[in-house]
Amino acid sequence: MGKRIKRYFILLSNCLILSLSGNFAYSQSVISGTVKDTLQNPIPYVNVLLKAENQDGIIAFSTTTENGTYKILTDKEGNFELTFSSISFKKNIQSIFLEKDKEYKIDANLKEETFALDEVIVNTDKAITVKKDSIIFKADAFKSGNEETVEDLLKNIPGINVESDGKIKIGGKEVEKVMVEGDDLFAKGYKMLTKNLDASVINKVEVYNRYSNNRLLKGIEESERVALNLTLKNNVKNKIFGVLKPGYGLASENRYDASANIISFREKNKFYGFTNFNNVGIETTAALSEMTDSGSETNFESMESEQGAISFIKLINYKPDVGDERTNFNNAEMASLNNIYSFSPRLKLKTIGFLDWDENKFFRNSLDTYFLPTGTFTTIEDYDLYGRTFSGFANAELTFDISKDQIFEYSGKFNGSSMETNTSLLFNNDFSKEFLEESPFSTNQTFKYTNRLRPNRALSINGYYIHSKNPQKYKSSRFLFVDLFESNGGNNGVHQLSMHKMNVAGVDASLFNKRKNGDLLQAKVGTNFFNNNYTSNFTIEGLDERPAGFQNSSIFNQFNVYFEPSYKLKLGAFAFTGNINFTQNITTLDSKNVILKKSPFFINPKITLDWELNKKNRITSFFKHENKMPSTESVQDGFVLTQYNTFSKGLQQIDPLDNSTFFVNYMLGTILSTFYANTSFIYIKNDEYLGLKSEFTRDYILNELTRLKDKEFANIQTELNIFIKSLASNAKVKIGYNEQRFENIVNGSLRQVDASTLNYGGELRSAFGSPINFHIGTEWFQSNYKTNITEQENLRNRTFLDIVYEPIKNLNLSLNSSRYFFSGLNIDNDAYYFMDFEGSYPLIKNTVSLAVMGKNLLNTRTLRNLMVDDTGVFQSEYRLLPRFFILKAKVRF
Secondary structure (H helix, E strand, C coil), X not given: CXXXXXXXXXXXXXXXXXXXXXXXXXXXXXXXXEEEEXXXXXXXXXXXXXXXXXXXXXXXXXXXCCCCEEEEEECCCEEEEEEEXXXXXXXXXXXXXXXXXXXXXXXXXXXXXXXXXXXXXXXXXXXXXXXXXXXXXXHHHHCCCCCCEHHHHHHCCCCEEECCCCCEEECCEECCCEEECCECCCHHHCHHHHCCXXXXXXXXXXXXXXXXXXXXXXXXXXXXXXXXXXXXXXXXXXXXXXXXXXXXXXXXXXXXXXXXXXXXXXXXXXXXXXXXXXXXXXXXXXXXXHHHCCHHHXXXXXXXXXXXXXXXXXXXXXXXXXXXXXXXXXXXXXXXXXXXXXXXXXEEEEEEEEEEEEEEEEEEEEEEEEEECCEEEEEEEEEEEEEEEEEEEEEEEEEEEEECCXXXXXXXXXEEEEEXXXXXXXXXXXXXXXXXXXCCEEEEEEEEEEEEXXXXXXXXXXXXXXXXXXXXXXXXXXXXXXXXXXXXXXXXXXXXXXXXXXXXXXXXXXXXXXXXXXXXXXXXXXXXXXXXXXXXXXXXXXXCCCCCCCEEEEEEEEEEEEEEEEEEEEECCEEEEEEEEEEEEXXXXXXXXXXXXXXXXXXXXXXXXEEEXXXXXXXXXXXXXXXXXXXXXXCXXXXXXXXXXXXXXXXXXXXXXXXXXXXXXXXXXXXXXXXXXXXXXEEEEEEEEEEEEEEXXXXXXXXXXXXXXXXXXXXXXXEEEEEECCCCEEEEEEEEEEEEEEEEEECCEEEEEEEEEEEEEEEEECCCCCCEEEXXXXXXXXXXXXXXXXXXXXXXEEEEEEEEECCCCCCEEEEEEEEEEEXXXXXXXXXXXXXXXXXXXXXXXXXXXXXXXXXXCCCCCEEEEEEEXXXXXXXXXXXXXXXXXXXXXXXXX
């Protein structure tokens, strides 16, 4: 009965609307039509104005729909003008003579033009402002009341995607940096800012497209980078402000999470200080590695990509994808101070200081089953790890504006760590202890000089020097290699001392010349030198002689001189770029008195096509062929221990390797469109590549590189964003598939491997004005490995539901739940459930609030997952942090 009444109600309403519409249209003229561009694509949101001839007053107004159509009703008669106008199109004015009770069909074609209008207000309350190369979001318009940090705020803004690890992506591209009031304090380590800066102090979030790191290159270089800038509210500018957030266990033994930040953004001096002490799993060292990332600061296009000394032996090589906070038994203390001081309008100094001390415990049990040409066997492992790390990082950046057209920049980074790791290992029921001590250090010195020679021409000169080293001292109390080495019966342990030193120096100069028609000529010339020195000594207790073939001592040098011209030709909606890299390479490998030398000359072409059909349709594609020399890890001539039972060896050859890459990307819409899609496809073909030649036994594994032919990789990814008006938010859909075909040698058998991965999922976040909102999503991953021996499949899933509820004003409750599923575990329970809770209430508005946080409410203590590859099935069990509650306070000052 209810459904029938609803149908009758809808029918009656429609009839009433049609009736009223008909009465309203009586004795009126109707003007309608379609507006298209020169390619006959419909143009949405065009303003259509009806004016009396030679007069300014607007008589009637309309806007085109998504399919470019419009309709205007009027009871006026006489001579009129119909005006069609839209941003980045030339205005079109047509004359029309109107009579009563007649219909007129007026179509229009608009020509594109470069517009000089500074900004366009998208909606009346100015929540979103669109400029030529930027979009500005008013922060308060996107706050739902439960935002603690900038990261929480960004998740509410359409088109900005914050991934689970804190990375921020816009249009499929990770942001270059997150600035505050136009200044960059963290570079690639922006997560320290977004995860801790109080959302309440943010006034606007500005998205910069086509961002240039160098102001003198803006408008000249072709940049696809994206950056964010946060502006502050007036009440915190030119003041010292911050947040203190102490937290301690509530009915939970010795749990604490305390943090504080202090901030000041004055005209001459800006600083951000942050400290954190916690043992609830929050990782503090991740920010350090991101801040030390050279990123785009150093040019490595024509050389090998190593930027730091290698850690050959690693005791942890995988963690489950359920968040570090669930598996990281830690005790962390961290402090950071970032400062920008302006000595004068022309001279600015930025400094970063970072100290971190951490203790970590990690627990894993494994059951690995290998399916090999020589048979099947299983290994078991029970692994407990304890590590202690002390890290420091310092960076100084000096920027000097020599004149309005010249800039000099210097950056000096210093990074050092001291790490000690102990493990208790039960492998195949044999007990052993491991000890690893390492102290990596690196320094990176760069300078850059930029001269804007003319409004359309610029010169950039870069220089850099990198020094990095990583000594490692490893010891294991158990001898697992009876079948591999001669034994005198007294072997009870192994040792390995290793050291990798790397020195890199280079200089390059680039000339940019942008023509009036938009064409860009760019030429780069440069030289660089790599010096790698690697030694490793493997010894067995009880034997005086070191095992032959398991020692390394090599010097690997590369010297490059390169010239790289490119030209971008713009033909209307098309942009064609041709790029060729000419490199003269000289490579030498000196290993145990065996000297190899190669002097290849590389010609690496790249062709790029960019087709902008209109403002909402863009296709970008490129093809490149690349020759490059092997890396340091791949040329070592002796085996090196990389895990307690695994040795790896390079190939003592320095012949170049080549590959070809084809890439195409289609982007439909913009981040503000009701429908946005980003689809990319990449195909890589390696004519020759370095594959693995492996020997698996129940006690140990030997991996050795060998040259193989014909490796293929293909990947397609699609991301859809659909704006749902009723939720005032976007629904997101992700679909991806990759496939690769390669060969390897396992226990003497050459095999072809076909591997594929399919991932798909979606999420939906509501933005109701009601007290309750939700965020729900799911993602599936399906892996498949097929050889002539066996086929392995694996399916895993993550589904989550987050609910935010405000039962009374200012009382915010949030419940975050998630489910993880792993196929093939062969146990009764192949799904794991987690639930976290947080409730907060302000005691003093905008000053003091209290919160209760509960983690792992279901007290899930272990998690098992399963992985597959072409050699077997690997099942692991991880110990998780138990349930705990913390009482937290938040004090703003």
